[in-house]
Amino acid sequence: MLLVVAAFIVAFVLLLYMISPLISPKPLKLNGAHVVVTGGSSGIGKCIAMECYKQGAFITLVARDEAKLLQAKKEVEKCAINDKQVVLCISVDVSKDYGQVESVIKQAQEKLGPVDMLVNCAGMSISGKFEEVEVDRFKRLMEVNYLGSVYPTRAVITTMKERRMGRIMFVSSQAGQIGLFGYTAYSPSKFALRGLAESLQMEMKPYNIYVTVAYPPDTDTPGLAEENKTKPLETKLISETSGVCQPEQVAKIVVRDAIVTMGLFRTIALFYLGSFDSIVRRCMIQREQSKAADKRE
Ligand SMILES: NC(=O)C1=CN([C@@H]2O[C@H](COP(=O)(O)OP(=O)(O)OC[C@H]3O[C@@H](n4cnc5c(N)ncnc54)[C@H](OP(=O)(O)O)[C@@H]3O)[C@@H](O)[C@H]2O)C=CC1
C-alpha cells in the first residue's frame, strides 16, 4: 500500500517536472540586456557581472569605493564577447537615502537603457555572540542587506512594470534560511529578503516580472575573509559542514536560475500560489475595467 502511494507521488513529481518548461516564462536573453549589479565591485557580485558580460550584457556596477569599482570594471571588460558592450560604474551607498539611489538608477537608464535585470548583491556580514555584537550593528545590517535591496528594486520597478518585463534577484544566504550561532544580527537581515522577494513576486507576476532569491553557503570572497576575522569558533565549525564555494561557481548558478526561473520547487508551489495569483489577476482586470468606465463617464 505504502509503496503504491510512494510510486504515485514520485510519478506526480516527475510529471510536474516534465511540464515545467511549458508553464515557465521565456528565458531572458542577456545578449544586449542592461544588468545592474549592486555590490558588483567585489566577490559574488563581481563574478555575477562577469558571468552576464560573457553572455553579451551591458553592465552597471554599483558600490561605494570608486577605486574598487574601476578595478572590477577592468576585470569585467576582459569577459567581453563583442565590442559594443559597456561597463558603467556608479558610486553610491545603497542603504542610506532612497532619493540618491533613485537618481543614480535614472542616470544608468539614461546611459544604457531601461534595466532588464537587477541583481541585489551589495551586503555585509558581521558575526559574533548576541551580547557581544555592538547594538548599532543590528541596525546597520538591516540597512545594508535589507533596505539596500529595497531601494534599488523600488527604483527600477516602475519602468519594468510599464515594459511588462524584468528580472529581480536577491542574494540572501544559507543563513537566510536557517538561524545559526553567531548570526543573530546577520540572519534576520537575510530572512527579510525572502519575505520581500515572495511578496514582490506575487505582485509582479501579472507584469511578467520574475523574482529569484539565492541562498549561497560560505563563498571564498574578500567579504568572507573580513567576516572570518571575528567569527566565533562555533560558527566556523557549523559553517564548515556546508563547505566553501568559489564565487565563479555561485555566480553561474544564480545567473542561470534568474534567467530561466523554473525549478522543481517552484512548480510544486505553483499549485497553491496559482490560486493567489488568479486573485491578483482578477483584481487587476477589475481595476482596469472600472478605470475605463470612469473615463467614459
Ligand atoms: N561570501 C559569502 O560567504 C556569502 C555572501 N553572501 C552574500 O553575498 C553578497 C556579496 O558577498 P561577498 O561577495 O562575500 O561580499 P564582498 O564584501 O566581497 O563584496 C561586497 C560588495 O558590496 C558592496 N557594498 C557593501 N556595502 C555597500 C553599500 N552600503 N552600498 C553599496 N555597495 C555596498 C561592496 O563595495 P563597497 O564596500 O565599495 O561599497 C562590494 O562591492 C552579500 O550580500 C553577502 O551577504 C551570501 C552567502 C555567503
Ligand SMILES: CCCCCCCCCCCCCCCC(=O)[C@@H](N)CO
Ligand atoms: C534547506 C536548508 C538549508 C540549510 C543548510 C544548513 C547548513 C548549515 C551551514 C550554514 C553555513 C552558513 C553560511 C553563511 C554564509 C554567509 O552568508 C556569510 N559567510 C556571509 O559572509
